[in-house]
Amino acid sequence: MAQKVYAGVTVDVNEEGYFTNPSQWTREIAAEIAKEEGIDLTEQHYQVIEWLRKRYESGEALSIRSINKSGIVDVKTFYQLFPGAPLKKATKIAGIPKPASCV
Amino acid sequence: MKKILILGAGTAGTIMANKLRKELPREEWKITIVDQEKVHYYQPGFLFIPFGYYKKADVTKPKQSFIPPGVDIYFRKIEQVIPGENKVRLDNGEVLLYDILIIATGTRVSPEETPGLKGELWHKNIFDFYTIEGAQALANFFKTWEGGDLVIDIADDPIKCPVAPLEFAFYADAFFTERGMRNKVNIFYVTPQSGAFTKPRSSKLLGNMLEDKNIKMVNDFVLSEVDNKRKVITDYSGREVHFDCLVSIPLHIGDPGLNDSGLVDEFGFVRADKYTLQSVDFENIFVIGDASNLPTSKAGSVAHFQSEILLENLICYIEGRPFTAKYDGHSNCYIETGYGKAALIDFNYDTEPLPGFFPFPGIGPFSLLKESRINHYGKLIFRWMYWHILLKGKEMPIDTNMTMAGKKTD
Numbered sequence: 001m002a003q004k005v006y007a008g009v010t011v012d013v014n015e016e017g018y019f020t021n022p023s024q025w026t027r028e029i030a031a032e033i034a035k036e037e038g039i040d041l042t043e044q045h046y047q048v049i050e051w052l053r054k055r056y057e058s059g060e061a062l063s064i065r066s067i068n069k070s071g072i073v074d075v076k077t078f079y080q081l082f083p084g085a086p087l088k089k090a091t092k093i094a095g096i097p098k099p100a101s102c103v
Numbered sequence: 104m105k106k107i108l109i110l111g112a113g114t115a116g117t118i119m120a121n122k123l124r125k126e127l128p129r130e131e132w133k134i135t136i137v138d139q140e141k142v143h144y145y146q147p148g149f150l151f152i153p154f155g156y157y158k159k160a161d162v163t164k165p166k167q168s169f170i171p172p173g174v175d176i177y178f179r180k181i182e183q184v185i186p187g188e189n190k191v192r193l194d195n196g197e198v199l200l201y202d203i204l205i206i207a208t209g210t211r212v213s214p215e216e217t218p219g220l221k222g223e224l225w226h227k228n229i230f231d232f233y234t235i236e237g238a239q240a241l242a243n244f245f246k247t248w249e250g251g252d253l254v255i256d257i258a259d260d261p262i263k264c265p266v267a268p269l270e271f272a273f274y275a276d277a278f279f280t281e282r283g284m285r286n287k288v289n290i291f292y293v294t295p296q297s298g299a300f301t302k303p304r305s306s307k308l309l310g311n312m313l314e315d316k317n318i319k320m321v322n323d324f325v326l327s328e329v330d331n332k333r334k335v336i337t338d339y340s341g342r343e344v345h346f347d348c349l350v351s352i353p354l355h356i357g358d359p360g361l362n363d364s365g366l367v368d369e370f371g372f373v374r375a376d377k378y379t380l381q382s383v384d385f386e387n388i389f390v391i392g393d394a395s396n397l398p399t400s401k402a403g404s405v406a407h408f409q410s411e412i413l414l415e416n417l418i419c420y421i422e423g424r425p426f427t428a429k430y431d432g433h434s435n436c437y438i439e440t441g442y443g444k445a446a447l448i449d450f451n452y453d454t455e456p457l458p459g460f461f462p463f464p465g466i467g468p469f470s471l472l473k474e475s476r477i478n479h480y481g482k483l484i485f486r487w488m489y490w491h492i493l494l495k496g497k498e499m500p501i502d503t504n505m506t507m508a509g510k511k512t513d
Contacts, residue, residue, distance in 0.1 A: 065354075
């Protein structure tokens with residue numbers, strides 16, 4: 001298991017940089033991870049991130065499609081907020097595991 | 104008399120019916136199984152149909168022949184599951200009561216959910232191979248196709264048998280090479296994943312194989328819509344890929360009959376404990392196979408490994424003891440790579456597919472995460488084992504929980 005320092009806090013991450021302990025996450029940490037991904041977080045980003053964290057905590061599956069049910073953004077906006085691979089980027093910034101829908 | 108009701112007589116449900124009938128006394132337990140289809144399809148064989156290696160008759164048998172004496176079978180559609188009342192309503196209005204419900208309704212493709220996918224080119228230039236109809240239509244198409252852009256596209260995860268689209272790509276390369284027209288066919292592998300597969304090592308190996316076979320990979324592509332006029336698929340970020348023949352793996356959903364049950368997530372998969380296989384909502388409801396929302400592959404091997412766990416836990420439940428069996432996410436898949444070879448992967452919730460030997464350390468005969476001829480024979484022989492051993496709930500020579508023996512970790 002690897003560790004990384006964000007905003008002065010040491011956190012546990014896996015080999016791909018995803019948090020293994022989501023409770024170590026803070027908003028300040030999110031901002032630093034986002035910078036690594038080339039994203040400046042806005043309030044809308046944070047709303048999406050918080051929604052993803054809530055979904056994760058309740059044990060619900062995460063997918064691109066489920067974003068439409070968030071009531072915050074639709075899939076197209078989600079792509080604009082987190083360009084390229086939005087779900088992978090957003091979950092990394094949200095400090096939760098990469099969605100494991102396939103394996 | 105107590106009642107166990109099994110919904111679905113596919114791989115998972117059939118195995119459970121056989122195991123439970125052997126385990127539970129007939130004078131105490133009535134076992135009933137429901138399925139809307141009379142035909143049992145050997146789904147791993149669908150891959151071979153578009154290339155003409157298998158015909159429909161090679162992958163079909165009557166479901167009835169795999170249901171043991173002492174189990175009642177209803178060939179009916181499920182209309183509604185009412186967990187609060189321990190009731191299941193069928194499409195003819197009949198109501199079945201249960202003490203224990205086992206949900207084994209699997210998953211199905213839902214091309215209707217993607218705009219344009221089931222449009223005018225459906226089964227003309229756009230195909231799926233996850234249904235018998237789609238696989239047969241594609242076989243016909245390939246007979247006279249003169250080449251162009253062949254696009255294999257996974258709409259989004261989760262899908263059944265996550266390696267099947269890769270196998271299809273490898274087979275397509277071999278098939279068109281053998282026909283002497285590979286130079287006329289551009290093969291694209293379009294996936295929502297960032298690599299060829301989900302986990303790093305297998306993703307690298309399989310990614311290299313795609314490259315060696317001159318199959319172009321398009322990553323992080325989540326299908327948004329299909330334009331039938333221009334023959335392009337588009338993702339949510341607006342990227343486009345042109346096709347002359349689209350082999351689509353459409354979005355997957357659970358059984359629509361479960362939608363109003365309160366037991367399922369937004370895709371229709373039953374919310375269950377990933378270790379015990381018990382519904383998180385009702386303690387007398389269990390789920391097995393593709394129908395669950397468990398974070399493992401939707402694959403026949405998973406249903407098989409889960410059947411051992413579920414049987415043990417059902418006995419615990421019946422006897423009022425704490426659960427003693429724990430499912431570890433074990434999955435085991437052959438990956439057909441064409442030219443009479445195959446690779447094999449073996450993994451679980453915590454361990455990614457690793458190289459090594461299977462099932463016997465150092466001996467094999469199967470090699471993990473590596474192509475070999477004997478792996479391919481393993482897959483071919485498996486069809487016989489499926490009909491004669493696996494479905495009947497007999498013991499298979501593979502451990503239920505994954506073992507690290509024979510795997511190389513460095």
